[in-house]
Amino acid sequence: GSELLAKERAQSNLSVEQLSEFLHTKDVLQRQDAILKILKSEKAFDKSQNYFSGRETRFTNALARAKRLQQLAAKHGWTQDEYQVATELISEPGPYGLHASMFLITLRDQGTSEQHQLFLHKAERYEYIGCYAQTELGHGSNVRGLETTATWNAEDKTFTIHTPQLTAAKWWIGSLGRTANHAVVMAQLIIDGKSHGPHPFVVQIRDLRSHQPLENVHVGDIGPKFGYNTMDNGFLLFNRVKIPHANMLAKFSSVDPQSGKYIKPPSASLVYGTLTWVRSTIVLQSGGVLARGVTIAIRYCAVRRQFQDRDAKSLDAGENQVLNYTMVQVRLLPLLAATFALHFTGRGMMALYQENQKKMAGDVGKAGQPGRGPSPEELFPSTDLLADLHATSCGLKALASTTAAEGLEICRRACGGHGYSSFSGIGSWYADYLPTTTWEGDNYMLTQQVARYLLKSARAVLEGDTSDNDTTRILRTFLARRDMGAAFDVLGRDEDIVAAFAWRTSFLTFESLKHRDEDKNSWNNLLVDFWRLSTAHSQYLIVKNFYDALRSDTVSQELNQGTVVLMHKLFRLHALHTLEREASEFFSSAAVTVRQIQLARTKAVMNLLEEIRPHAVRLVDAWRFPDWQLDSSLGRYDGKVYEDLFHRASEMNPLNAITIDPYPGNDVLVKKDDRDAFKSKL
Amino acid sequence: GSELLAKERAQSNLSVEQLSEFLHTKDVLQRQDAILKILKSEKAFDKSQNYFSGRETRFTNALARAKRLQQLAAKHGWTQDEYQVATELISEPGPYGLHASMFLITLRDQGTSEQHQLFLHKAERYEYIGCYAQTELGHGSNVRGLETTATWNAEDKTFTIHTPQLTAAKWWIGSLGRTANHAVVMAQLIIDGKSHGPHPFVVQIRDLRSHQPLENVHVGDIGPKFGYNTMDNGFLLFNRVKIPHANMLAKFSSVDPQSGKYIKPPSASLVYGTLTWVRSTIVLQSGGVLARGVTIAIRYCAVRRQFQDRDAKSLDAGENQVLNYTMVQVRLLPLLAATFALHFTGRGMMALYQENQKKMAGDVGKAGQPGRGPSPEELFPSTDLLADLHATSCGLKALASTTAAEGLEICRRACGGHGYSSFSGIGSWYADYLPTTTWEGDNYMLTQQVARYLLKSARAVLEGDTSDNDTTRILRTFLARRDMGAAFDVLGRDEDIVAAFAWRTSFLTFESLKHRDEDKNSWNNLLVDFWRLSTAHSQYLIVKNFYDALRSDTVSQELNQGTVVLMHKLFRLHALHTLEREASEFFSSAAVTVRQIQLARTKAVMNLLEEIRPHAVRLVDAWRFPDWQLDSSLGRYDGKVYEDLFHRASEMNPLNAITIDPYPGNDVLVKKDDRDAFKSKL
Ligand SMILES: Cc1cc2nc3c(=O)[nH]c(=O)nc-3n(C[C@H](O)[C@H](O)[C@H](O)COP(=O)(O)OP(=O)(O)OC[C@H]3O[C@@H](n4cnc5c(N)ncnc54)[C@H](O)[C@@H]3O)c2cc1C
Ligand SMILES: Cc1cc2nc3c(=O)[nH]c(=O)nc-3n(C[C@H](O)[C@H](O)[C@H](O)COP(=O)(O)OP(=O)(O)OC[C@H]3O[C@@H](n4cnc5c(N)ncnc54)[C@H](O)[C@@H]3O)c2cc1C
Structure with missing residues (x-):
């Protein structure tokens, strides 16, 4: 294996260092190296039994790691970013996960300063450990439908939190099962028998010393899952639990304690901001998520040799690296291209988001909310740009996480039989990532x-609205040329590729608009059209972001000419492969001709595969995953695939410490159990 | 949940009993009921801790079940079929898996009668417990490349089995890790320094009493996997182990013990037969495999309600069953249709296979091999029909297992968050099934x-070959009309749908032929084309098999008119949904027009979804999976989804018996461990 990877690295002159600094910045890479050294030296973070352990052991180990990580963070004075880096290197969900994210964020953003005093500071010191309890057995997507109630008691100025029936049980709540002693509970606020919709309440659920559930609280772990088993997702039921008035997070809405009157939030859609931010983060991470699988698969497929090339000249040629087979290339190299496409898109989105944040911060005063900083909630989705950003984040979150999740499984399968071993490192990563396709929408x-959003924009454009953002621009361009048609030179000019994707989005938008507004189709009847439309639009956005990134000054300044050329090839591979997969919509919108598609498929894509192939290993090297993070026999930087598989199977595997009796007539199962000796040897 | 499923069942008049008897036969269903009763009453088969246990416990439990099953089979005198039914109800791979299949089959089919005496009979009595050791660390697909050697020693008439380097270690071998005491080892037969390719040898690997590895044998379990963890896939290395001459399975090839001369098999491709049979079995099972996921998802999506319909008249309408959303339907109902398509295709393949077997049996005498029964090996792939059957089984195995595996994940995801719980029952089933996409080719x-095969057939047809099978027929039809074009009425006539699929296959075949023979493309360059071609051909075969099955006498005799009409709708949904997904190939081959595709997408498919929707629950009921087999909270026949999720989480989950200390400052992890008490309560 080692020589093969050395050969791979020798045959390309791509500057791995330059590209990885461009992707991550030098700073981040140095930070990563420093933190990695610390983690590796700590017994708590030893990964060698991860793939072997059962749920309970994995969970308690994860807890040990979570604790140790807090201690290290304190000791080394890590910033939030550094803590994040450590978490990524460890690469498993941990019991503090939801405390450190949603619990703290919600207290911070939705609590008043008195409430910060009451809850946030203790939470920051991990005296209060919490979770975000929104989803219930019966309701997830439909938040308005939540059934847990918080009823205002005027007489003693308290709320009663209650679970009226089984479907109202909180469910799936991360960090709740065994860990949290507090929860932010989303419950229907009821005053005088009238419901005002779901609101957040801080509820203590376990005793701070005994860690036993408080009276009338039924709480526990919801059991094993397809992945995410180092996390204690939990359930929570209340039997009329009273909490003080102060426990309703009151920055936006509140109940006046004297009058019992409900005080409305300044804008009904305040929550858009956070959601947009969370989704943008998912987009930003998706490239790296996928890159892990691609790194493993490409390295392994460069080491794996199987069969001689059928057209090989000499019989002595030896076996072919499977990465040389075009059928392997066409599965992996477009995914490699996608890692960059997603990365640039995530960056683009984040930049847009932050730009807006700044802009909004300026507007805050005008909107009559002086004195508050620009937290994500304080956005004004009524503005065009924000609505655009919101829609963009929805579509891209969906497409990016689906691409990453499904891409990981393609990587795993490309590794043949060994891909199925836990030691491939892809399976568990995939399984842990999978819920990203379901949560946050x-x-x-x-x-x-x-x-x-696209229908609304299209209606506005048709009505002569002049607001200017990318969406209205591409819709207008389409309208202007609708009766002339398009003649995009997708195989010749990169900008025509972008234009063809824009054309298809616009075509599908006006088609859907017709189905809705003229043909009066029901909303439900159009859901499949809408899904296609959103996918098309998001594909356009990714292609456009990739293209724009490559034309930016940063690229020409930070990357040498060879790398830029290679990046353009990756851009074309990504775009043309997508175009070809979605060919029918490109035909029927007349964005391209049948002949162009055929050429894209049989020539352009095949040529790009061949041109990119020699650089594949260096390209994944540039993502810079340390072996320790990948924890993969197949993806080792040094290519010692077989040695590592063998070592783990024959030295690390506790099952081999059991000698069984194999005969059906004998009811004895285990003749000899040497696991204790085995474990003490580890 | 219960009322909703009752309502579903009331709104359709499909005869579940009739359809399920048609799918399975009355006999099989009765047998299944009887065996289910026995299994349920046995403690060993209690499934309630399956989802919670770690690898070692799961494996020893699986061993207990495997033993008990043998005992029950003996006690009740179960036939092979009945044993199979029991295994399917238990639904987990077991430690005898490869013994009961490949080890016995290989001894039986490749051993002489003396060898049957020596090995087979003991194996049938489970005194010898074995496995089939072909794959090595370094070689799986490329069997010719195996590196384990079996060197003939003329002096003492023995073979030396040896593992010359690490990559030659046997790997992935089912039942080998902890269970087997014998192995059929595929090794390069070397006589006088010359290799004659891989041959099967019977090698004892563990002591029959102590069950310890024999000297110079290094054997063990290869470790945890993405699934299949109740099976002990193993590794095996030999350090010059001698075995007697009699241990080379000698029915086909052998070494003359006196002269040391190699005796060749009568036909080089004898093995085609078994492989064709194994692949046909995979096709036959794929419908049922997928149907499990579809059953769970459709029942759950009929119970799950989320949001009001946006166009609903009244605000009191209540929440919509998610199965009513077209975006859910378009994911699940085509898969429902696919379960039947695959089932009929599997049946068709098996019938063809058996017909051929009979025919070949008649031919055996002529071919000069008197006295041997028609075992799968004794096929003559040179005959047209057999070559066709072989190719068909390859293409369909690939398409059917991919469809089933990917379909299961679509089902899981359609269940939203709860699909991710182990209690959905889909995840583990999917994970265990996944290697089917990798093994057996x-x-x-x-x-x-x-x-x-298709290229060969096309060349033959062009050269005027007159042999007659379905493939040559469709190729000739295409050639005859190539310059006239086609005008298939795919939306109006079912037979035109079949013809359009045939047309597309033929078009792609001649296109590939041109690329290979005229344009002289390398084989490697065409792999992607070939993959498309094979997929297209296999889709045609499925559509054709489904269509033919519906026109058969059995259907009109055994199913009432309403059911037949519904089956035709499922046929159309399957075919048109496939056509629309693969639209670009249908366009470019001019099998259909852009307008037809658009209509298929926006009208025909949507209408079919609506028409099939009311029968969805009854259709999955007809697959007749007992709740015990599904082991799924979401797929329960009675719809008590939430009760079951809650019960499992709060009553059966051992993690809840652990009380942790959650504070980072305290290194204590577990404050209280009540697992022993918990387990004794179970
Ligand atoms: C690992 C994991 C961790 C989680 N952590 C947390 C947490 O910490 N806190 C928390 O509060 N929640 C958490 N969740 C819950 C998560 O947010 C929800 O599962 C998610 O929002 C999906 O909602 P659902 O399960 O209700 O899906 P459903 O809405 O029930 O979806 C079921 C199916 O119906 C379809 N569907 C539903 N409505 C429509 C419609 N109107 N139109 C078309 N199709 C529709 C969906 O596409 C899906 O296929 C977690 C979930 C998981 C899996
Ligand atoms: C759960 C499980 C159980 C198993 N049980 C057994 C058992 O009991 N006994 C046994 O002997 N084996 C067993 N196997 C091994 C199994 O048969 C092999 O894994 C399988 O044959 C695939 O071979 P491979 O792993 O060598 O894949 P490889 O051939 O290494 O494939 C790697 C990749 O290269 C591609 N590739 C390889 N060659 C070419 C080519 N010429 N052209 C284009 N692409 C190519 C493949 O498509 C794949 O993407 C088992 C495997 C699993 C996962």
Whole structure:
């Protein structure tokens, strides 16, 4: 294996260092190296039994790591970013996960300063450990439908939190099962018998000393899952639990304690901001998520040799690296291209988001909310740009996380039999990532929001609205040329590729608009159209972001000419491969001709595969995953694939410490159990 | 949940009993009921801790079940079929898996009668417990490349079995890790320094009493996997182990013990038969495999309600069953249709296979091999029909197992968050099934065999060959009309749908032929084309098999008119949904027009979804999976989804018996461990 990877690295002159600094910045890479050294030296973070352990052991180990990580963070004075780097290197969900994210964020953003005093500071010191309890057994996507109630008691100025029936049980709540002693509970606020919709309440659920559930609180872990088993997702039921008035997070809405009157939030859609931010983060991470699988698969497929090339000249040629087979290339190299496409898109989105944040911060005063900083909630989705950003984040979250999740499984399968071993390192990573397609908006459902926005934009454009953002621009361009048609030179000019994707989005938008407004189709009847439309639009956005990134000054300044040329090839591979996969929509919108598609498929894509192939290993090297992070026999930097598989199987595997009796007539199962000796040897 | 499923069942008049008897036969269903009763009453088969246990416990439990099953089979005198039914109800791979299949089959089919005496009879009595050791660390697909050697020693008439280097270690071998005491080892037969390729040898690997590895044998379990963890896939290395001459399975090839001369098999491709049979079995099972996921998802999506319909008249309408959303329907109902398509195709293949077996049996005498029964090996792939059957089985194995595996994940995801819980029952089933896409021929690689056959057939047809089978027929039809074009009425006539699929296959075949023979493309360059071609051909075969089955006498005799009409709708949904997904190939081959595709997408498919929707629950009921088999909270027949999730989480989950200390400052992890008490309560 080692010589093969050395040969791979020798045959390309791509500057790995330059590209990885461009992707991550030098700073981040140095930080990563420093933190990696610390983690590796700590017994708690030893990964060698991860793939072997059962749920309970994995969970308690994860807890040990979570604790140790806090101690290290304190000791080394890590920033939030550094803590994040450590978490990524460890690469498993941990019991503090939801405390450190949603619990703290919600207290911070939705609590008043008195409430910060009451809850936030203790939470920051991990005296209060919390979770974000929104989803219930019966309701996830439909938040308005939540059934847990918080009823205002005027007489003693308290709320009663209650679970009226089984479907109202909180469910799936991360960090709740065994860890949290507090929860932010989303419950229907009821005053005088009238419901005002779901609001956040801080509820203590376990005793701070005994860690036993408080009276009338039924709480526990919801059991094993397809992945995410180092996390204690939990359930939570209340039997009329009273909490003080101060426990309703009151920055936006509140109940006046004297009058019992409900005080409305300044804008109904305040929450858009956070959601947009969370989704943008998912987009930003998706490239790296996928890159892990691609790194493993490409390295392994460069080491794996199987069969002689059928057309090989000499019989002595030896076996072919499977990465040389075009059928392997066509599965892996477009995914390699996608890692960059997603990375640039995530960056683009984040930049847009931050730009907006700044802009909004300026507007805050005008909107009559002086004195508050620009937290994500304080956005004004009524502005065009923000609505655009919101829709963009929905569509891209769906497409990016689906691409990453499904891409990981393609990587795993490309590794043949060994891909199925836990030691491949892809399976567990995939399984842990998978819920990203479901949470923060189920990927299918998000597409409705994108479609709604595009239809609205199209209506506005037709009515002569002049607001100017990318969406209205491409719709107008399409309208202007609709009766002339398009003649995009997708095989010759990169900008024509972008234009062809824009054309297809616009075509599908006006088609859907017709189905809705003229043909009066029901919303439900159009969901499939909407999903297609959102996918098309998001593909356009990714292609456009990739293209724009490559034309930016940063690229020409930070990357040498050879790398830029290679990046353009990756851009074309990504775009043309997508175009070809979605060929029918490109035909029927007349964005390209049948002949162009055929050429893209049989020539352009095949040529790009061949041109990119020699650089594949260096390209994944540039993602710079340390072996320790990948924890993969197949993806080792040094290519010692077989040695590592063998070592783990024969030296690390506790099952081999059991000698069984194999005969059906004998009811004895285990003749000899040497696991204790085995474990003490580890 | 219960009322909703009752309502579903009330709104359709499909005869579940009739359809399920048609799918399975009354006999099989009764047998299943009887065996289910026995299994349920046995403690060993209690499934309630399956999802919670770690690898070692799961494996020893699986061993207990495997033993008990043997005992029950003996006690009740179960036939092979009945044993199979029990295994399917238990639904987990077990430690005898490869013994009961490949080890026995290989001894039986490749051993002489003396060898049956020596090995087979003891193996049938489970005194010898074995496995089939072909794959090595370094070689799986490329069997010719195996590196384990079996060197003939003329002086003492023995073979030396040896593992010359690490990559020659046997790997992935089912039942080998902890269970087997014997192995059929595929090794390069070397006589006088000359290799004659891989041959099967019976090698004892563990002591029959102590069950310890024999001297110079290094054997063990290869470790945890993405699934299949109740099976002990193993590794095996030999340090010059001598075995007697009699241990080379000698029915086909052998070494003359006196002269040391190699005696060749009568036909080089004898093995085609078994492989064809194994692949046909995979096709036959794929419908049922997928149907499990579809059953769970459709029942759950009929119970799950989320949001009001946007266009609903009244605000009191209540929440919509998610199965009513077209975006859910378009994911699940085509898969429902596919379960039947695959089932009929599997049946068709098996019938063809058996017909051929009979025919070949008649031919055996002529071919000069008197006295041997028609075992799968004794096929003559030179005959047209057999070559066709072989190619068909390759293409369909690939497409059917990919469809089933990927379909299961679509089902899981359609269940939203709860699909991610182990209690959904889909995840583990999917994970265990996944290797089917890799073994018995990696699905991507198999497509080369299909393409090779189609190219050969096309050449023959062009050269005026008159042999008559379905493939040559469709190729000739295409040639005859090539310059006239086609005008298939795919939306109006079912037979035109079949013809359009045939047309597309033929078009792609001649296109590939041109690329290979005229343009002189390298084989490697065409792999992607070949994969497309094979997929297209296999889709045609499925559509055709489904269509033919519906026109058969059995259907009109055994199913009432309403059911037949519904089956035709499922046929159309399957075919048109496939056509629309693969639209670009249908366009470019001019099999259909852009307008037809658009209509298929926006009208025909949507209408079919609506028409089939009311029967969805009854259709999955007809597959007749007992709840015990599904082991799924979401797929329960009675719809008590939430009750079951809650019960499992709060009553059966051992993690809840652990009380942790959650504070980072305290290194204590577990404050209280009540697992022993918990387990004794179970
Ligand atoms: C590992 C994991 C961790 C989680 N952590 C947390 C947490 O910490 N806190 C928390 O509060 N929640 C958490 N969740 C819950 C998560 O947010 C929800 O599962 C998610 O929002 C999906 O909602 P659902 O399960 O209700 O799906 P459903 O809405 O029930 O979806 C079921 C199906 O119906 C479809 N569907 C539903 N409505 C429509 C519609 N209107 N139109 C078309 N199709 C529709 C969906 O596409 C899907 O296929 C977690 C979930 C998981 C899996
Ligand atoms: C759960 C499980 C159980 C198993 N049980 C057994 C058992 O009991 N006994 C046994 O002997 N084996 C067993 N196997 C091994 C199994 O048969 C092999 O894994 C399988 O044949 C695939 O071979 P491979 O792993 O060598 O894949 P490889 O051939 O290494 O494939 C790697 C990649 O290269 C591609 N590729 C390889 N060659 C070509 C080519 N010529 N053209 C184009 N692409 C190519 C493949 O498509 C794949 O993407 C088992 C495997 C698993 C996962």
